[in-house]
Amino acid sequence: xxKYVAKRLLYMIPVLLGVAFLVFTxxxxxxxDPGSIILGITAKPEDIAALNAEFGYDKPxxxxxxxxxxxxxxxxxxxxxxxxxxxxxxxxxARFPNTFLLTLISMSAASVxxxxxxxxxxxxxxxxxxxxxxxxxxxxxxxxxxxxGLMLMLLFxxxxxxxxxxxxxxxxxxxxxSITVCMTSAAGLLRLTRxxxxxxxxxxxxxxxxAKGASQKRIIWKHALRNALLPVVTTLGTSFGASLGGAIIxxxxxxxxxxxxxxxxxxxxxxxxxxMGATLFLAVLFSLIILIVDVLYAFIDxxxxxxxxxGGKRRE
Amino acid sequence: xxxxxxxxxxxxAEFWRRFRKNKSAVAGLLILVLLVGMALFAxxxxxxxxxxxxxxxxxxxxxxxAHFFGTDEFGRDLFARxxxxxxxxxxxxxxxxxxxxxxxxxxxASAGYFGGMVDxxxxxxxxxxxxxxxILLSLAxxxxxxxxxxxxxxxxxxxxxxxxxxxxxxxxxxxxxxDYVEVARSYGASxxxxxxxxxxxxxxxxxxxxxxxxxxDMILSAAGLxxxxxxxxxxxxxxxxxxxxxQTYIFTSPYLLVFPGLFIILSSLSFNLVGDxxxxxxxxxxxx
Numbered sequence: 263x264x265k266y267v268a269k270r271l272l273y274m275i276p277v278l279l280g281v282a283f284l285v286f287t288x289x290x291x292x293x294x295d296p297g298s299i300i301l302g303i304t305a306k307p308e309d310i311a312a313l314n315a316e317f318g319y320d321k322p323x324x325x326x327x328x329x330x331x332x333x334x335x336x337x338x339x340x341x342x343x344x345x346x347x348x349x350x351x352x353x354x355x356a357r358f359p360n361t362f363l364l365t366l367i368s369m370s371a372a373s374v375x376x377x378x379x380x381x382x383x384x385x386x387x388x389x390x391x392x393x394x395x396x397x398x399x400x401x402x403x404x405x406x407x408x409x410x411g412l413m414l415m416l417l418f419x420x421x422x423x424x425x426x427x428x429x430x431x432x433x434x435x436x437x438x439x440s441i442t443v444c445m446t447s448a449a450g451l452l453r454l455t456r457x458x459x460x461x462x463x464x465x466x467x468x469x470x471x472x473a474k475g476a477s478q479k480r481i482i483w484k485h486a487l488r489n490a491l492l493p494v495v496t497t498l499g500t501s502f503g504a505s506l507g508g509a510i511i512x513x514x515x516x517x518x519x520x521x522x523x524x525x526x527x528x529x530x531x532x533x534x535x536x537x538m539g540a541t542l543f544l545a546v547l548f549s550l551i552i553l554i555v556d557v558l559y560a561f562i563d564x565x566x567x568x569x570x571x572x573g574g575k576r577r578e
Numbered sequence: 579x580x581x582x583x584x585x586x587x588x589x590x591a592e593f594w595r596r597f598r599k600n601k602s603a604v605a606g607l608l609i610l611v612l613l614v615g616m617a618l619f620a621x622x623x624x625x626x627x628x629x630x631x632x633x634x635x636x637x638x639x640x641x642x643x644a645h646f647f648g649t650d651e652f653g654r655d656l657f658a659r660x661x662x663x664x665x666x667x668x669x670x671x672x673x674x675x676x677x678x679x680x681x682x683x684x685x686x687a688s689a690g691y692f693g694g695m696v697d698x699x700x701x702x703x704x705x706x707x708x709x710x711x712x713i714l715l716s717l718a719x720x721x722x723x724x725x726x727x728x729x730x731x732x733x734x735x736x737x738x739x740x741x742x743x744x745x746x747x748x749x750x751x752x753x754x755x756x757d758y759v760e761v762a763r764s765y766g767a768s769x770x771x772x773x774x775x776x777x778x779x780x781x782x783x784x785x786x787x788x789x790x791x792x793x794x795d796m797i798l799s800a801a802g803l804x805x806x807x808x809x810x811x812x813x814x815x816x817x818x819x820x821x822x823x824x825q826t827y828i829f830t831s832p833y834l835l836v837f838p839g840l841f842i843i844l845s846s847l848s849f850n851l852v853g854d855x856x857x858x859x860x861x862x863x864x865x866x
Contacts, residue, residue: 276702277702277705277706277709278709280702280703280705280706280709281706281709281710284706284707284710285710285718288715288718288719288721288722289718289721289722291722291723292718292721292722293724393602396602396854397602397851400602400847400850400851400854401843401847403794403846403850404794404798404843404846404847404850405843405846406798406801406802406805406818406839406842406843406846407798407802408802408805408806408821409801409821409835409839409842409843412821412825412828412835412839413835413836413839415828416828416829416832416835420828420829503708503711504711506711507711507712507713507714510711510713510714511713511802511806514806525714525717526717526806526808529714529717529718529721530721532721537718541710541714544710544711544714545709545710548709548711549709
């Protein structure tokens with residue numbers, strides 16, 4: 263098991279280098295240079311050139327990339343923002359808690375709502391309740407997050423006037439963005455849990471349990487659920503990534519100072535260090551979460567645990 | 579020849595019988611047909627001139643008999659703009675999904691079928707792409723290429739490809755182990771022939787469902803990017819762009835947000851409902 267975790271941690275290195283290269287390349291393709299973006303088109307060319315030289319932007323692409331990677335790896339330095347000249351890590355530390363809290367709250371709520379309603383829907387398959395839940399889930403999966411956010415804002419901030427429509431800092435300000443992000447994830451989890459449950463119920467061991475005379479309750483809770491939740495747990499890792507994406511949109515709608523608004527603003531201003539630092543930070547976080555989920559998965563499923571202990575092969 | 583033709587028809591009849599049983603899927607198909615009709619015959623429903631006609635006196639009027647969905651901040655008829663905007667969303671949704679499917683099929687099938695080095699390289703690249711939230715990837719690509727319909731399509735397609743590669747690879751892996759692939763290989767069929775003639779058609783079910791559902795996601799992504807100003811720009815009547823412009827008037831003229839939003843939901847929902855119906859109709863395990 264330790265060997266597996268160590269191997270996966272080592273594997274993160276080339277992936278993160280790949281992410282760095284990918285984002286760096288795309289950003290370098292954006293038009294304009296940081297000097298002229300900051301000083302404006304009316305500035306003297308010498309001043310622009312001087313500022314670009316200060317940022318090291320006068321050097322060729324690969325030199326810039328390797329300098330950046332060198333700073334990150336050797337000095338743990340994400341560089342300074344072109345705009346504010348402050349260390350990028352300060353921006354990230356100031357904004358990350360907001361995004362993390364938003365993602366955490368909405369993911370937890372989505373898991374509770376999605377998984378429990380998914381079980382309910384599967385247990386009552388073909389009833390009116392099941393059909394309603396499935397259609398409602400599909401409707402929520404079809405609502406653009408930003409539109410839901412705007413409608414919530416309209417209802418709770420304007421009509422009822424009970425919740426703030428923007429900002430961060432208080433738990434109250436997090437309610438509407440959390441609902442926005444939560445609904446889409448919950449809809450996905452409901453559908454997944456439902457189909458996983460239905461798939462499991464068709465397995466031989468459920469038939470065996472039934473033949474042995476186990477009660478319906480025991481079959482659902484003891485035999486079916488534990489097996490059905492396995493695929494659900496695996497996707498929790500990836501849906502964390504999706505929630506992060508949803509959080510980016512929600513932050514824009516509710517004007518929250520989070521990672522999403524940080525990165526979107528930085529992309530527009532061609533603030534390469536900020537985009538790079540924030541994206542790499544999210545990529546590390548995301549990779550670690552996937553790893554944790556995979557390890558947990560092995561703990562829940564004895565079959566997989568045995569596989570790691572014997573062969574140590576990667577799960578496909 | 580004749581025989582295989584009638585078999586295909588039989589299969590389709592069977593598929594249709596099962597699809598029809600799912601009421602919500604039929605409803606989704608109906609909504610979809612109506613929306614496609616609206617996009618195709620937009621000019622017959624309401625002339626394009628009404629999209630751009632500005633009537634200063636009629637600014638920000640609520641829905642009425644003259645303007646079904648009301649008017650925007652320039653006095654333009656929102657109904658006409660929503661009808662003509664349907665062309666963008668549906669076209670972008672379908673185009674991006676098909677392009678991402680084509681790219682995903684080539685890469686995913688090669689990875690799954692050849693294995694080894696090819697598989698390794700493709701999977702590692704996919705892992706890299708999967709680490710960046712799709713919306714950020716699209717945003718960066720749009721920033722690099724500039725905002726236009728074509729670039730938006732490129733940006734969304736790129737963010738959709740990695741997931742497709744993974745799905746198609748895993749489906750192909752399952753199919754490639756089947757006996758009939760072994761038989762085709764023993765006959766001396768070429769790799770390309772085996773992939774396109776035997777492996778992909780048999781892997782079609784999950785791929786079709788995934789593509790249908792992906793269209794709905796693509797519609798939402800396109801609208802989202804346009805909404806934050808990184809997609810289709812005003813004055814184009816794309817639904818996300820309409821919402822973006824309407825945001826300023828959210829508290830005074832909320833109908834400007836409601837109508838385009840409802841149409842985004844309807845189009846996205848129709849593909850989701852159809853995809854859901856296809857899941858059941860194409861799943862051989864559920865045959866009864």
